[in-house]
Amino acid sequence: MKISVQKEPFDLGAEANAFAAGDTSNGAIVTFTGVVRDLVQGDLDMMEIEHYPGMTEKALTKIANEAQERWSLGDVLVIHRHGRLAPGDQIMMVATAAPHRKDAFEAAEYLMDYLKSRAPFWKKEITGESADWVAAKDEDEDALTRW
Amino acid sequence: MDILYFAWVRERIGLPKEKVETSAETVSQLVDELRAREERYEVAFSDLSALRVALDQELSDFDASLAGVREVAFFPPMTGG
Numbered sequence: 388m389k390i391s392v393q394k395e396p397f398d399l400g401a402e403a404n405a406f407a408a409g410d411t412s413n414g415a416i417v418t419f420t421g422v423v424r425d426l427v428q429g430d431l432d433m434m435e436i437e438h439y440p441g442m443t444e445k446a447l448t449k450i451a452n453e454a455q456e457r458w459s460l461g462d463v464l465v466i467h468r469h470g471r472l473a474p475g476d477q478i479m480m481v482a483t484a485a486p487h488r489k490d491a492f493e494a495a496e497y498l499m500d501y502l503k504s505r506a507p508f509w510k511k512e513i514t515g516e517s518a519d520w521v522a523a524k525d526e527d528e529d530a531l532t533r534w
Numbered sequence: 535m536d537i538l539y540f541a542w543v544r545e546r547i548g549l550p551k552e553k554v555e556t557s558a559e560t561v562s563q564l565v566d567e568l569r570a571r572e573e574r575y576e577v578a579f580s581d582l583s584a585l586r587v588a589l590d591q592e593l594s595d596f597d598a599s600l601a602g603v604r605e606v607a608f609f610p611p612m613t614g615g
Contacts, residue, residue, distance in 0.1 A: 479614070507609065
């Protein structure tokens with residue numbers, strides 16, 4: 388398991404290749420990558436991501452451990468950035484490795500659903516005129532009820 | 535006890551962290567003490583349904599006991615991913 392909370396960009400290809408290499412019992416690798424999306428008006432200058440150092444790593448480790456208990460997984464990877472990011476920048480990635488694809492897909496979705504509302508990150512959208520904290524969506528909380 | 539604030543809670547209160555001497559037994563009692571201090575606290579804690587609390591870096595709730603707790607954090611619902 389690899390959990391990384393970092394300011395620096397990550398190399399999606401290199402991370403995915405390193406994650407996929409090694410264990411030949413895993414026939415399925417699923418990766419998800421989150422990217423900073425521009426606003427509808429197209430005027431997002433920056434996205435600032437704040438987090439709670441210490442708790443963030445613990446929360447992500449707990450979520451990854453729960454995924455490993457629930458599905459038959461070979462390995463789990465979570466990388467999440469903080470600090471200032473520009474539209475198009477990669478914010479985070481999760482990857483799951485499993486013998487079979489159903490476990491890998493479901494575990495990746497589970498990781499994303501829990502990461503969105505249980506890991507202590509907060510996003511702020513900064514435009515030329517304003518800086519607004521992103522409000523949590525009810526649907527993100529509702530998404531947890533299916534697990 | 536250390537109290538930490540994140541995101542707009544930090545901005546409204548105007549600081550990321552402070553040390554507080556308190557005899558509060560629960561999170562709710564601590565919140566009441568903070569609200570009574572100054573208007574910026576009253577504003578930040580005016581709607582508890584918009585807030586989350588963590589005790590020693592574990593998500594908790596406002597009814598929870600503060601016995602043995604060293605670090606309390608208040609923040610809005612999380613928006614990672």
